[in-house]
Amino acid sequence: MRSILVRVATASVASLWAATALAAELVIAQVAPFSGPLAPTGTHMRAGAQLYFDRVNAAGGVHGATIRLVSQDDGYKVPETVAQTRRLLQQSKPLALFGYVGTGNVSALVREKILDKEGIPAIGIRTGATSLIEPPHPWLFIGRSSYATEVEKMLQQLSTMGVKRVGVFYQDDPFGMDGRSAAETAAPRWGIELTVKAGYEKNTTKVEPAAEAIAKANPQGVIMVSNTAASAAFVKAYRARGGDGMLIALSTTDGPQVVRTIGKETARGLGIAQVVPDPRDRSLLVVRELQDAYRAAAPKDVELNHTLLQGYIGAKLLVEGLRRAGPNPTRDRLREAMESLRDHDLGGLDASFSPKSHAGLNYVDITVLDREGQILR
Secondary structure, X not given: OHHHHHHHXXXXXXXXXXXXXXXXXXXXXXXXXXXXXXXXHHHHHHHHHHHHHHHHHHOOOEOOEEEEEEEEEOOOOHHHHHHHHHHHHHHHOOOEEEOOEOHHHHHHHHHOOHHHHHOOOEEOOEOOOHHHHOOOOOXXXXXXXXXXXXXXXXXXXXXXXXXXXXXXXXXXXXXXXXHHHHHHHHHHHHOOEEEEEEEEOOOOOOOHHHHHHHHHHOOOEEEEEOOHHHHHHHHHHHHHOOOOXXXXXXXXXXXXXXXXXXXXXXXXXXXXXXXXXXXXXXXXXXXXXXXXXXXXXXXXXXXXXXXXXXXXXXXXXXXXXXXXXXXXXXXXXXXXXHHOOOOEEOOOOEEEEEOXXXXXXXOOEEEEEOOOOOEEO
């Protein structure tokens, strides 16, 4: 009898130890492009998040539990996003998804009802599609301004400069169509006519037909709803065809990468919307935190840029949700905790979520590449 009790007690202790060990690690899963034309975007989103997770872990974690980020590459291909997500959900049993990139890619998770079936929150997402923000999906927490807000700011900027005729260059997929639709809706409010709209195929830099069509229409300005590689190719092709309109790209374009690809002379004057502050602006605490972490442990082949800061901010939002969810958090408690964030100070930048709003941030700024290829406000 005593031996049976000993075995039962031993088994109970082992079970308790296993549960404690499990609770000591919080697994977060990311599927993003780490290859292909958007590899720098996925890489910088992951690196920014990891810098913050490392800081949190070094300080004792969240309620004593450390954070482990597991990542898989989807090459910016929608079928791979779905397949890799399902694989990670089965193998790693993550508490949350983080840092996904692309409107079509995230839309596929919603369309396949993966978030709903798994009951898992996805936080800090690299898309601003209106279709994913309004109405808010119960498990999706974007953590940035919408593309519509960016486009509105871009049209406002063009209007103040006296621009009346504008073209739209867009990626021919849900992401690009979201930005194009936003421009069509907002342009009349600023007295602007959209004189030409031309698209290009996703995951390519086949932009020459679009550049030809837009240059021929001769608009005074062009809104670019495109990603970095295609943006760089378009600027070069458009300028080569004599296009002299003012170019403004969505925040999905990284200025320094454009400069490296086509040179500072060709890139000069390109405007870029930003949904996070300048990563060089030490007046903000969140930027100082990132800079200090970056200097202490700069990841290989990673720059101090806006995408890195977006990953860092997304990680801060996630960690605050984990803190509010309490020890041994569940996916449900994390979702409820995220919706409880009201006017939360991220370090000079406020974030707010609620059951009726999952965008989180409403920051948009317009920057310009100068003659030296540097980003100016």
